[in-house]
Amino acid sequence: MAQQKQFSEAALPLFQSDEVVISPAIPKGKLPSYIADHRKRLRVRFLSGGADAMPDYELLELLLFRAIPRRDVKPLARQLLEKFYDFNGVISASAERLMEVNGVGEAVICELKIVAATAQRLARSRILQRPVVSSWDALIDYCHTAMAHRDTEQFRVLFLDRKNTLIADEEQAAGTVDHVPVYPREVIKRALELNASALILVHNHPSGDPTPSPEDISMTEQIERAAQALGLTLHDHLIIGKSTELSFRASGLL
DSSP, X not given: OGGGGGSOOOOOTTSOOOOOOOOTTSOTTOOOHHHHHHHHHHHHHHHHHOGGGSOXXXXXXXXXXXXXXXXXXXXXXXXXXXXXXXXXXXXXXXXXXHTTSTTOOHHHHHHHHHHHHHHHHHHHHTTTTSBTGGGHHHHHHHHHHHHTTOSSOEEEXXXXXXXXXXXXXXXXEEOOSSOOOOOHHHHHHHHHHTXXXXXXXXXXXXXXXXOOOHHHHXXXXXXXXXXXXXXXEEXXXXXXXXXXXXXXXXXXXX
């Protein structure tokens, strides 16, 4: 049990703490026993049962401990979930929207964004330099991790070689809540620069509904024609919603 000492209660050195002042009767750096005991219980439960043993608000509390070292963070965790619906929604929310929640400052945002970046890198590592056919589920998971909770549309292109191994994943454009500008010529130009043989288009719908718009369909057709003219294959276009996705190929649109 001595290993539990590795958890630090120190505030992050790069930022001022987001905590509010608690009772002056409590010595600086010392937690009230009920808070200290609660944190200890959460850590023990996490170490013994992992994330599956904890609801979203308790997992968020674990993240908030470092940013807010000397007060109860349960109310803030619940506020964040009320605003952003679930754990993924919280860590994926923009810094601007997070700052709208009372009690959130730079230290909290930093902790949340570290977790979001880590999740994306782990998901990305499962698909890069691997055949897409054998890692399709991992690719879908990565797209959801990277894009499902964005507030604005993002358009990405996955570039594949002749063996359908993913060689690059790049954001081509970012837009508004319901529109993203896409230039088929730039997409094909980049594919040639990377010596790619095939493409998978991916973009998200912040509304949560992955149903393609007429503009989505038209843009996909333009890229497909340009790709075919240069001997490139457009394997699919995925639209990522909040909890599901739509495949153009599976839907008969390609």
